Amino acid sequence: MENYINELNEAQKAPVLHKDGPLMVIAGAGSGKTRVLTYRIAYLMSQGVDSFNILALTFTNKAAREMKKRIADIVGASEAKNLWMGTFHSVFAKLLRFDGDKLGYPSNFTIYDTQDSQRLLSAIIKEMGLDKDIYKYKQVQNRISSYKNSLITVKAYYNNPDLVEADAMAKRPRMGEIYQNYVDRCFKAGAMDFDDLLLRTNELLTRFPEVLAKYQDRFRYILVDEYQDTNHSQYLIVKALSDRFQNICVVGDDAQSIYSFRGANISNILNFQKDYDNVGMYRLEQNYRSTKNIVNAANSIISKNTNQLEKVVWTSNDEGPLIKVHRSPTDAEEGRFVAGSIFENKMQSQLPNGNFAVLYRTNSQSRAIEDALRKRDIPYRIYGGLSFYQRKEIKDVLSYLRLVINPKDEEALKRIINFPARGIGQSTLDKLTVAANHYNRSIFEVIDNLERIDLKINSGTKRKLGDFVAMIKSFQIMNESADAFTLAEHVAKKSGVLLEFKKDGTPEGIGKMENIEELLNGIKDFVEGQKELADAKGDIGEFLEDVALATDLDKDTGDDDRVALMTIHLAKGLEFPHVYIVGMEEDLFPSAMSMNTRSELEEERRLFYVALTRAEKQAYLTYTQNRYRWGKLVDAEPSRFIEEIDEKYIENLTPVQRSGYTPLIDVDIFGDVDKSRLRQNKPLQGTPPSGVRPNENQLRKLRKLKPELGTPVGNTNSVDPNLSEGSLVNHTRFGRGQVLKIEGVGNDRKAEIKFDKGDIKKLLLRFAKLEVL
Ligand SMILES: Nc1ncnc2c1ncn2[C@@H]1O[C@H](COP(=O)(O)OP(=O)(O)OP(=O)(O)O)[C@@H](O)[C@H]1O
Numbered sequence: 001m002e003n004y005i006n007e008l009n010e011a012q013k014a015p016v017l018h019k020d021g022p023l024m025v026i027a028g029a030g031s032g033k034t035r036v037l038t039y040r041i042a043y044l045m046s047q048g049v050d051s052f053n054i055l056a057l058t059f060t061n062k063a064a065r066e067m068k069k070r071i072a073d074i075v076g077a078s079e080a081k082n083l084w085m086g087t088f089h090s091v092f093a094k095l096l097r098f099d100g101d102k103l104g105y106p107s108n109f110t111i112y113d114t115q116d117s118q119r120l121l122s123a124i125i126k127e128m129g130l131d132k133d134i135y136k137y138k139q140v141q142n143r144i145s146s147y148k149n150s151l152i153t154v155k156a157y158y159n160n161p162d163l164v165e166a167d168a169m170a171k172r173p174r175m176g177e178i179y180q181n182y183v184d185r186c187f188k189a190g191a192m193d194f195d196d197l198l199l200r201t202n203e204l205l206t207r208f209p210e211v212l213a214k215y216q217d218r219f220r221y222i223l224v225d226e227y228q229d230t231n232h233s234q235y236l237i238v239k240a241l242s243d244r245f246q247n248i249c250v251v252g253d254d255a256q257s258i259y260s261f262r263g264a265n266i267s268n269i270l271n272f273q274k275d276y277d278n279v280g281m282y283r284l285e286q287n288y289r290s291t292k293n294i295v296n297a298a299n300s301i302i303s304k305n306t307n308q309l310e311k312v313v314w315t316s317n318d319e320g321p322l323i324k325v326h327r328s329p330t331d332a333e334e335g336r337f338v339a340g341s342i343f344e345n346k347m348q349s350q351l352p353n354g355n356f357a358v359l360y361r362t363n364s365q366s367r368a369i370e371d372a373l374r375k376r377d378i379p380y381r382i383y384g385g386l387s388f389y390q391r392k393e394i395k396d397v398l399s400y401l402r403l404v405i406n407p408k409d410e411e412a413l414k415r416i417i418n419f420p421a422r423g424i425g426q427s428t429l430d431k432l433t434v435a436a437n438h439y440n441r442s443i444f445e446v447i448d449n450l451e452r453i454d455l456k457i458n459s460g461t462k463r464k465l466g467d468f469v470a471m472i473k474s475f476q477i478m479n480e481s482a483d484a485f486t487l488a489e490h491v492a493k494k495s496g497v498l499l500e501f502k503k504d505g506t507p508e509g510i511g512k513m514e515n516i517e518e519l520l521n522g523i524k525d526f527v528e529g530q531k532e533l534a535d536a537k538g539d540i541g542e543f544l545e546d547v548a549l550a551t552d553l554d555k556d557t558g559d560d561d562r563v564a565l566m567t568i569h570l571a572k573g574l575e576f577p578h579v580y581i582v583g584m585e586e587d588l589f590p591s592a593m594s595m596n597t598r599s600e601l602e603e604e605r606r607l608f609y610v611a612l613t614r615a616e617k618q619a620y621l622t623y624t625q626n627r628y629r630w631g632k633l634v635d636a637e638p639s640r641f642i643e644e645i646d647e648k649y650i651e652n653l654t655p656v657q658r659s660g661y662t663p664l665i666d667v668d669i670f671g672d673v674d675k676s677r678l679r680q681n682k683p684l685q686g687t688p689p690s691g692v693r694p695n696e697n698q699l700r701k702l703r704k705l706k707p708e709l710g711t712p713v714g715n716t717n718s719v720d721p722n723l724s725e726g727s728l729v730n731h732t733r734f735g736r737g738q739v740l741k742i743e744g745v746g747n748d749r750k751a752e753i754k755f756d757k758g759d760i761k762k763l764l765l766r767f768a769k770l771e772v773l
């Protein structure tokens, strides 16, 4: 037996060595599912399976690259190169480049990103004269996306009275028409959106049996990671391709299914045994990733879900520290706590930044964390959010390049036909769009044939349009011989885009120029990298495809050491020694949008399970009492998920202060109720711990709540009440002095003090650190 097999435990070896036929591995987080998949591929190759016959589908392209690297270590780099590995989208985009022509697509079809799709949809909604407040383009896009992922074509849509009625009920009776227009326009532009990459693959495999047969024969072994998050469209592709040889291996964890809002269907896992005959079922139980405390805490959470497969997860790893829970008054304070804690841990244990991750429910939470990390000079990287390639200046340059590859690309054309300004206005563009729709041609083709159509465009504008077309064509000619970098640099200059930002001269303009430079550097790297691959040319088409399908994690080159910031959704499959899960508050996590049904709440709980199980050594959960949301400061309550963790795995860093004194008000602003103490029925008594005082924010809030109450008991200054004019005092910073005068009452009480060093200062007694001598 080869050595690498011994890097697996017995339970893991079984699926790796499984003979032909379908198999499924269902197991909890960190139990080695991804490792099993990787080693199985290496094993198959060592058994003589040709690498050309293996297809592996992963959650990110980065995961695919890492698996490939590991496999290369085992079986050798040259063999590993031939493996088809990547996300569903990137793998099937590649397939459609070969065979999409059968569906009428050019092999150089453009991939529209979300922004392109949304722009096109808002243009269509406008052209149809619809109310954009009712037909919100994002909602419309979501609808169309979910139709496509359920394989509901326009025709199928109209044939389904339930769908038509649902849209009519939602006051969107013209959804079907929008859908039809959108599909037509994408097709005419030689473009596919993300969902098309799956939908068209399905169409191709269904309508062309010879194509299906070809790929069935090619992909004799198919392996899918994170199977719990496949949608219907993906499920059907896998089913079709594996139908002949039935060598399908899927691994997943129903407890980590977190993409149902995007159409992921957990029943794909649940029905696997019905879909295939003689399924080899494997379970893994030992977690290698995390400490006992983390594994057990995660188990205690997920057991609250009623809808789940029975699973055991245990670990022989150390018990590890307890999960630390921390409360802050505001989100800014939360950021400071996280940054401070990362800083301390780094210093104490000499850890690299890459050992830390901060995970949140929504992207907007990153700002407070970022601010705090910057103040501490801790380098970080944000994954997700607006990607580099979606920045305006970058998209402008990319749009020129897209047009070079595919001049029909309508969204690219509309972006740049008048950028930099060349006197081609909106009304001209409108006329061109109408003509393009009328003749069923692309806008570019219309411009190219202006002489033959009577469009009521004046001769000056016609000439400008002619110049534009001539420029793009000159780029196309260059593209026949130049590599991607040479072409891109030429285009950035000759199109005038670079000059436009240079002329601008503002810091923003310069920043944009620098970004374009960064893009060109990236293209150069890409060209160098592609040269090493046998079947790649390093041309701009390849680069654009890479960009279009880059998932948010793919930018990570891993060459510099940074703290990782990302949403929990994106963190699936990853692991970090130290993990901070921030914003553990009701309405944020679980999200207010996802608490309407039990199944939504269960998905939020699975999301929490995913978050916690990313941690290897230490997990922190933080929450705030007040948070800015939608520009307003709102009260926040700790997330129910904190309470759901068995308390023996938790250490509260900010225990609730309760004391023997009678609170003046019934609202407890000093902290939430200490639930663990309540549960244990312990009396809430004793004196407040020293040094725990409400901060300014809390005081302000308290004053606002009950202004007439004046100074809250127990929270005033530490100064002796006997302090009076003439008293001798000592101040920590200014030294000895004598009180000249006292004025004001309550929180405003001030003392004028003449210090021995000579200064006279007026101090607010509430803050002054004075000792009466
Ligand atoms: N037999 C083993 N011996 C040592 N380490 C292992 C073993 N199996 C897995 N690991 C390590 O445990 C960690 C978790 O493994 P892996 O990522 O494959 O788990 P997973 O089940 O895919 O997790 P997730 O559900 O989060 O995707 C990895 O660091 C992996 O290298």
Ligand SMILES: [Mg+2]
Binding pocket: 033, 034, 035, 573
């Ligand atoms: Mg995994």
